[in-house]
Amino acid sequence: MKETTKKVIRTAVFIALASAVIAGSYRVLSWKDTMGSYVSSAQQLYATKKDLIDVLFVGSSHCYAGVNPDMLWRDHGIAAFDMAISGQDRDSAIHYIKEALKTQSPSVVVVDLLATLYDEGVESNTWRNVLSMRTSPNQIDLARAEAQDDDRARKDYVLKWPIVHTRYRELAAHDFVQNPYSLYGRGYCYRFAAEPYLHDVQLDEITEAEPVSDANLRWFAELDALAEKEGFSLVYLQIPHEVVPEEKRIYNGVLAYLTDAGQTLLTADELIGMAQLNTATDYMDQGHLNAAGGEKLTGVLGAWLIEHYAPADHRGDPAYHQWDESLAYAEHLYLEDKLSKIDGPAAWFSGIAGVDDLVVVLVLSGDYGASEFDLPKAVSQIGVREAFFENGGCVVIDDGALAGFLTPAKAEDLTLDIDALHTLHIEPATDSELSYSVNMDGQEQFNAFDGLGVVIYDRVLERIIANRAF
Amino acid sequence: MLFNSVSFLIFFPVVVIIYALIPRKLRAVWLLIASYYFYMSWNAKYAILIFISTLVTWAGALFLDKTRAIFERKLALIAVFAVNLGILFLFKYYDFAVATLNRALSLVHVAPVDAALHVLLPVGISFYTFQALGYCVDVYRGDMRAERNLLRYALFVSFFPQLVAGPIERSQNLLTQINDIENKNIYNYDDIVSGLALMLWGLFQKVVIADRIAIVADTVFGSPWRYGATALILGACAFSVQIYCDFGAYSNIAVGAARVMGFRLMNNFDTPYFATGISDFWRRWHISLSTWFRDYLYIPLGGNRKGRVRRYLNLLITFLVSGLWHGAAWTFVAWGGLHGILQILEDLLKKPFGRLEALLHVNVTAKSRKLLRMACTFALVTLAWIFFRAESLTDAVSFIRRMFTHIDPWNLFNGSVYTLGLDHFEAHVLFAALILLLMVDLLRYFRKEELWDLLVRQNLWFRWGVMLALLLGILVYGVYGAQFDSAQFIYFRF
Numbered sequence: 001m002k003e004t005t006k007k008v009i010r011t012a013v014f015i016a017l018a019s020a021v022i023a024g025s026y027r028v029l030s031w032k033d034t035m036g037s038y039v040s041s042a043q044q045l046y047a048t049k050k051d052l053i054d055v056l057f058v059g060s061s062h063c064y065a066g067v068n069p070d071m072l073w074r075d076h077g078i079a080a081f082d083m084a085i086s087g088q089d090r091d092s093a094i095h096y097i098k099e100a101l102k103t104q105s106p107s108v109v110v111v112d113l114l115a116t117l118y119d120e121g122v123e124s125n126t127w128r129n130v131l132s133m134r135t136s137p138n139q140i141d142l143a144r145a146e147a148q149d150d151d152r153a154r155k156d157y158v159l160k161w162p163i164v165h166t167r168y169r170e171l172a173a174h175d176f177v178q179n180p181y182s183l184y185g186r187g188y189c190y191r192f193a194a195e196p197y198l199h200d201v202q203l204d205e206i207t208e209a210e211p212v213s214d215a216n217l218r219w220f221a222e223l224d225a226l227a228e229k230e231g232f233s234l235v236y237l238q239i240p241h242e243v244v245p246e247e248k249r250i251y252n253g254v255l256a257y258l259t260d261a262g263q264t265l266l267t268a269d270e271l272i273g274m275a276q277l278n279t280a281t282d283y284m285d286q287g288h289l290n291a292a293g294g295e296k297l298t299g300v301l302g303a304w305l306i307e308h309y310a311p312a313d314h315r316g317d318p319a320y321h322q323w324d325e326s327l328a329y330a331e332h333l334y335l336e337d338k339l340s341k342i343d344g345p346a347a348w349f350s351g352i353a354g355v356d357d358l359v360v361v362l363v364l365s366g367d368y369g370a371s372e373f374d375l376p377k378a379v380s381q382i383g384v385r386e387a388f389f390e391n392g393g394c395v396v397i398d399d400g401a402l403a404g405f406l407t408p409a410k411a412e413d414l415t416l417d418i419d420a421l422h423t424l425h426i427e428p429a430t431d432s433e434l435s436y437s438v439n440m441d442g443q444e445q446f447n448a449f450d451g452l453g454v455v456i457y458d459r460v461l462e463r464i465i466a467n468r469a470f
Numbered sequence: 471m472l473f474n475s476v477s478f479l480i481f482f483p484v485v486v487i488i489y490a491l492i493p494r495k496l497r498a499v500w501l502l503i504a505s506y507y508f509y510m511s512w513n514a515k516y517a518i519l520i521f522i523s524t525l526v527t528w529a530g531a532l533f534l535d536k537t538r539a540i541f542e543r544k545l546a547l548i549a550v551f552a553v554n555l556g557i558l559f560l561f562k563y564y565d566f567a568v569a570t571l572n573r574a575l576s577l578v579h580v581a582p583v584d585a586a587l588h589v590l591l592p593v594g595i596s597f598y599t600f601q602a603l604g605y606c607v608d609v610y611r612g613d614m615r616a617e618r619n620l621l622r623y624a625l626f627v628s629f630f631p632q633l634v635a636g637p638i639e640r641s642q643n644l645l646t647q648i649n650d651i652e653n654k655n656i657y658n659y660d661d662i663v664s665g666l667a668l669m670l671w672g673l674f675q676k677v678v679i680a681d682r683i684a685i686v687a688d689t690v691f692g693s694p695w696r697y698g699a700t701a702l703i704l705g706a707c708a709f710s711v712q713i714y715c716d717f718g719a720y721s722n723i724a725v726g727a728a729r730v731m732g733f734r735l736m737n738n739f740d741t742p743y744f745a746t747g748i749s750d751f752w753r754r755w756h757i758s759l760s761t762w763f764r765d766y767l768y769i770p771l772g773g774n775r776k777g778r779v780r781r782y783l784n785l786l787i788t789f790l791v792s793g794l795w796h797g798a799a800w801t802f803v804a805w806g807g808l809h810g811i812l813q814i815l816e817d818l819l820k821k822p823f824g825r826l827e828a829l830l831h832v833n834v835t836a837k838s839r840k841l842l843r844m845a846c847t848f849a850l851v852t853l854a855w856i857f858f859r860a861e862s863l864t865d866a867v868s869f870i871r872r873m874f875t876h877i878d879p880w881n882l883f884n885g886s887v888y889t890l891g892l893d894h895f896e897a898h899v900l901f902a903a904l905i906l907l908l909m910v911d912l913l914r915y916f917r918k919e920e921l922w923d924l925l926v927r928q929n930l931w932f933r934w935g936v937m938l939a940l941l942l943g944i945l946v947y948g949v950y951g952a953q954f955d956s957a958q959f960i961y962f963r964f
Contacts, residue, residue, distance in 0.1 A: 007659050014934055021938055025946060155476050162476075162951025169895055 028175050029164045031131040041083055041187040042132035045100060048081065048322060053104040054311040055080040056232075057187070058097055059112020060088045062239040065288040067110075069186035070330040071298040073323040076306055077313030081106075082187025085132060087125025090115045090219040094226065095142040099133055101230055108309050110235040110301075111223060116216045116254045117247050130157045131164060173421050186326045192291045192337040196280040199242065206245055209252035216254060220261070233264070233309060240268040240277055240297070242286035266304065274300045291337070332357070332458050336465040345378035345452070345470045353381040357459035359418055360397040361426065364389065365435040366450035373470055375452050394426055394436045399459075406436065418457060440464055471511040473723045474677050474950060481508065485630075486730055494652040498625050501651075501731070505630035509593070512634075516592040519557055524627045526553045527602040528620055531609040535616035543610060550606050558599050561592055566798035594634030596795055600762055602627050605641040607766050614641045622648050631727040635720045637738040637758035647733050656732040663933075664922040668726030670940045671910070671922065676719035677948030679903045682896065683708045683715070685949075689891035691859055694869045698878035701890060702869060708890075709859045710852045714743065715907065717756070726922075741915045743851070746843040748812045751851055759795070763788050782817075786810040796858070801866060805857040812850055899947050 032040050041064065055078055057067045063084035072078040081104075083096050093115055100106070126146050133139040135158070143157035156162040167175075212220075227234040236258055238251065251268075258265045271277070275296040282293030289297060305311060314320045335355060342348045352358060360382060368375070368389070376386045388395055393407035396416060404414045406426060413427040425439040438445040438455050445455045446467045456466040471477045485504040492500055510517045530550035537543050559567075565586045572582035605626070608614035617623040626645045632638075647654075690697055690705025697705070721738035728735045738758050745751035752760045771784040786807065793806015827834060853870065860866035881887070888894055914921050925933055 010930070014937075017934065018938060018941060021942060022945065025942060029946070156951055159476065161945065165946050165948070165951060168946050 026161065026164070028171065029167045030160070031128065031164055031167070032175065032179065040132055041081075041085055041185075042096075042099070042134075044185045044187055045081065045083060045103075046134065048103070049319070050103050051105050052079050052314075052320060052322075053081045053100070053106050054078060054314075055108045055110065055305060055309075056097070056100055056104065056106040057082045057084060057110045057112070057237075058088070058093050058100075059084045059237070059239070060114045061086045061189070062114050062241055062288060063088075063112040063237075064187055064189045065191060065284065065290070066239045066294050066297050067237075067301060068188045068291075068294045068298040068330075069323070070188060070327045071295055072302050072305075073186075073315070073320075074327055075299070076302045076311075077315035078302065078305060078311045079314050079320055079323060080186065084112070084187055085125070085129050087122050088112070088115060088129055089118070089126070089146075090215065091142060091145040092126075092129035094219070094222055095133065095138055095145075096129075097223075097226060098138050099136075102138075106232055107311065108233045108235060108305065109227065110237050113236055113238045113251070113254060114241075116213075116219070117243075117250055119213075119215060127163055131160050135160070177421060185329065186323065188294070188330075190291050190330065190333045191284040191288070192333075193284055194281050194290050194292065195283060195285050197242065197283060197286050199279050203243060203245065203248050206248045207252065208249055209256055210246075210249040212253050212257045213250075217257075220258070220263075235264045235266065237266050237301075238268040238271075239289075240272050240275075241288065264308075266301075271297060271300060291334075329460055332460045332465070336458065336461065339456070339466045339468075345373045345375060346381075348468065348470075349378045349381040352456065354400075356399055358397075358399065359403070359416070359424065359457040359459065361394065361424065361438055361445075361453075361455040361457075362388070362397070363394045363426075363436045363438060363453040363455075364392045364451075365453060368392070368451045371451050371470060375470060378470075379452070392435070394438075396424070396426070408435070418459065419462070422457065422462070424457065471508055473720065473727075474673060474948075477511065482727060489731055490656055497651045497654075498622055498648060501630070502621060502625045502628065505625065505628040505633060508630040509628060509633055512593045513590065516595075519561070519592050519595065520598055520628055521624075523554055523557065523599055523602050524624045525620075526550055527606050527627070528617065528623045531606050531616040531623075532618065534606065534609045547606060547610050551603060554599050554603055558595055560587070561589055561595060563794075563798045565589075570800075597636050597638055598627050598633060600759075600795075601638050604638065604762055604766055605645065608641050614645070617641075617645060617649070622651075629728070629733075631724040631731075631733075632735055635717070635724070636756075637721060637724065637736050638762050639735060639758065643736060644733070654732040658732065660926050661729050661732060664920075664926045665726040665729030665731075667922045667925055667933075667937055667940075668729065668920075669723045670726075670937060670944065672719040672722030672724075672726060673944050673948070674719075674903075674940050675715040675722065675907070677944055677950050679900070679907060680712050680715035680719060681949035682892070682900050682903070682947075684712045685891035685896075687712050687859065691869075694865070694872060697872070698876035698881060699873050700878050700881040701886065702873045702876075704887060704890065706852050706856050706859075706869075706873070710743070710848070710855050711904070711907075713855065713858070714739075737920070741911045743848050744844055744911065744915050745847050745851075746840055747847055748809060748816050748850060751847055752809070752813075759792070763792055767791060782814045785813055789813070800863050801857050801860055804863055804866070805854055808854045808857060812854070903943075903947070 032043060055072070057063050057069075057080065059067075059082075061084070064082045067080075067082055067084075069078075069080040069082055072080040081100075083100050085092065085096070088096070093111060097109060097111075130139070130143055130146055133142060140158055143154055147154035147157055223234055238255065243251065255265065255267055275293075277283075277289070277293055277296055282289055282296060284290040284293075314323070332355075335351065338351055339348060342351060352360065362379065362384060376389045379388070380386070382397060383400060384395060384397065388405075391407045391409075393405060394414070395405040396403040396414065398416070398418075403416060404426075406412060406414055406428075411428050413425065415426075416424040418424055422441055426436050427439075429435060429437040438453070440455070440457065445464070446453070446469065449469075452470045454466065454468045454470070455464060457463070458465040471481060481504075485501075489497060489500055489504075506517055506520075509520060527550055530546055533546050534543055537546065565588065568583065568586045575582055605614065609616045617626070623645070625648050626639075626641065629639070629644060629648075686708040687705055690701055691709065694702060694705070718739045725735045725737070736758055738756060740754040740757065742751055742754040745754050768784055768788045771787060772780050773784060774781050776784075787810075789806040789810030790803055791806070793802045793804070793809075796802045796806070832839065856869050857863070857866045860869060888897060892900060910921055913924065917924060925936060928936075
């Protein structure tokens with residue numbers, strides 16, 4: 001009996017151990033934002049505390065590129081959230097609203113109309129939508145809806161592991177250490193680059209409308225029923241993007257139907273006019289707005305929301321710290337973008353003066369005194385004294401304070417562990433034209449041959465945001 | 471229901487738990503239900519075939535047991551063979567025979583006959599047919615009493631762990647255990663642990679090694695004209711490893727699953743690629759089939775008893791039939807024939823080589839000599855596998871010809887090997903898994919005992935570490951899931 005009890009305990013411990021190992025591995029392998037190029041809104045939603053979101057935006061990449069909750073927070077104190085995932089189809093939209101409603105009670109849910117354009121999504125987008133959601137009856141329902149008759153796909157979607165296990169090939173640091181953005185981001189995806197395109201004006205002349213498909217009708221009915229049951233106001237949003245004639249006809253049909261049905265609707269034409277969107281500066285491609293376009297569109301949406309629903313201003317409420325943190329994160333992204341666009345050192349250093357959470361490395365090389373710029377004056381804005389230019393060498397400023405320095409007389413190495421993942425290492429260069437070799441995590445950073453080299457590591461973004469030579 | 475499927479992952483524990491909980495008298499019934507369910511998950515209709523085979527061999531054996539008249543006994547045995555081999559022929563070889571006939575007709579400019587059936591090959595038909603026929607021969611020879619209980623006999627034919635890809639069990643082993651099913655101690659902790667460990671290792675062989683190295687074999691065999699000798703040799707070697715790990719995996723899972731339920735199945739593989747000759751290879755490869763052919767075909771044909779020429783002829787016939795058993799195509803016949811010829815040559819050259827070695831004062835006990843013999847055997851077996859894997863005889867001959875005419879050793883050093891379907895990362899995963907496979911086989915080879923029996927005796931933490939590492943290896947590095955068309959176990963086709 002004693003031996004049997006031992007065996008039972010041993011088996012139970014082994015099963016518990018195996019479960020822990022599998023659960024830990026799943027955590028590493030699970031679908032998340034590893035490359036920084038994809039925002040896992042679901043993770044951000046799960047990291048959001050209960051009953052904070054007032055306005056929920058649901059949609060595709062058009063939504064997470066066009067509607068910026070950080071701006072709604074900054075300008076109006078609206079606690080908004082983009083529950084947006086690439087290629088979010090009708091089923092995913094419904095199920096993600098339900099998922100959000102498990103912990104949140106938004107008074108307004110704004111639904112992107114892009115899903116009305118297609119019946120079949122791209123597989124990788126389907127994976128993102130299905131795999132990002134936590135396993136629950138709602139997720140199983142979504143898996144069933146997405147897989148339709150494909151039994152194997154349904155199993156894969158529900159189990160998740162058969163799909164995500166192949167991620168062993170692409171694991172990155174943030175698969176092991178939580179990406180901070182996925183903790184407090186509000187679903188928006190920042191893209192600063194602009195790609196001008198010519199709008200096809202002939203599209204504006206298409207007035208014919210496709211009859212609304214049965215799938216779309218069912219979707220609208222389901223959304224209506226959900227809104228009524230859960231007591232939120234439903235708003236349909238057509239985010240501006242370039243379409244093909246076929247899509248234009250579908251949109252025409254859908255917009256006419258929604259208008260006739262008395263639904264609250266914001267059309268792309270209205271929004272383009274109100275936001276003064278410019279195809280030369282406000283789009284990252286024909287389908288998506290960039291950060292500038294997003295800011296314009298969000299400005300209009302914010303005013304509209306205030307006018308029609310008057311959501312509460314939560315600024316200053318500590319419960320909403322995630323919105324504050326998200327905005328701070330956004331400010332660092334804007335800083336990175338701004339630094340890439342400034343030419344002269346005076347304005348450049350002025351841009352980083354007083355900004356927290358930056359590690360700034362300054363390296364003087366070659367005949368730096370011959371620079372056309374007044375470098376000592378520019379650099380003095382971040383607290384570096386003129387003596388640095390008299391002695392030469394290298395200096396590291398961490399969050400406004402001196403973290404270390406090297407001079408030609410001090411031929412040593414300097415190593416600074418910035419955080420658990422990043423290490424800065426500076427050593428005298430073996431290349432005679434450079435004074436120092438600056439290394440971040442083993443990667444050699446660009447440096448100036450004759451002048452001042454600057455490398456900036458951003459502790460909030462957890463990466464190097466600028467690498468310039470003056 | 472593949473062993474490496476989610477369905478089996480649910481099916482097996484459910485079967486085992488219920489098996490352990492139900493009254494002892496119901497155990498056989500429960501396993502029979504589970505076995506038929508398992509078989510019917512492929513194609514429910516084909517359960518009829520297995521049932522017919524079961525019924526005919528059961529009734530035939532009862533008759534053989536009861537009747538003493540030699541002529542009647544022979545007639546009964548022939549009838550049982552005729553029905554079972556008739557079904558096998560109809561479902562497996564008929565279309566092949568028609569295609570061969572049409573090819574022959576086309577040579578004499580006669581219109582082909584349109585008589586092909588195009589039926590789907592019932593999974594594992596060759597395995598259960600041979601198992602049932604072996605039992606009848608055992609009863610005929612008096613080595614075994616006929617089983618009166620149809621239910622127990624049906625379980626012997628359809629026992630799910632080994633139903634579709636063996637091992638082809640002997641009635642003396644499996645049927646005897648089934649008859650003792652009520653007295654079985656199914657709570658043997660060591661059996662359960664070693665059985666599960668064996669299943670884990672089998673899954674690792676299948677999804678981590680076989681299905682990964684299959685990508686290389688498929689790439690090379692898919693378009694051999696693209697490649698020179700280096701890639702072709704690598705592709706052929708890849709297939710050698712693939713088929714070993716694929717079939718070995720199935721056998722391990724089958725043996726392991728049976729062991730969890732308290733049954734001991736025969737070992738089907740004994741480090742075959744450490745064989746020092748072709749005959750040695752067949753003592754180590756697919757042991758249940760090679761001993762079946764030895765006992766039920768080679769020996770009845772006369773075996774070694776009728777002189778050297780007859781022995782060689784018997785050997786050749788046995789291997790040609792073995793080739794045909796593996797598949798209804800001339801490539802399989804050629805593969806079997808080649809193995810037969812290689813064994814004859816091995817026997818013929820044994821003495822001259824011995825004399826030559828004596829003349830050159832070769833140390834016949836030297837390890838290097840053994841290693842060389844292993845390498846030569848592996849090379850010959852791999853050469854023969856080309857016929858097994860190729861789509862046609864022409865493809866196989868062309869493949870081998872290119873191996874000897876398009877010599878390009880530089881492709882071993884310029885990174886070309888990473889263009890055979892596996893990039894650097896995947897190749898490194900495969901390489902690590904192959905090292906593990908080699909270590910396991912070396913342990914088995916030198917310790918002369920099953921690794922998993924060895925494991926059971928190890929320290930708890932070491933054992934758990936091995937099992938957790940295997941589990942994680944399978945789950946993470948296994949080739950399965952989305953974008954992967956789960957490769958069936960190769961031997962299911964036979």
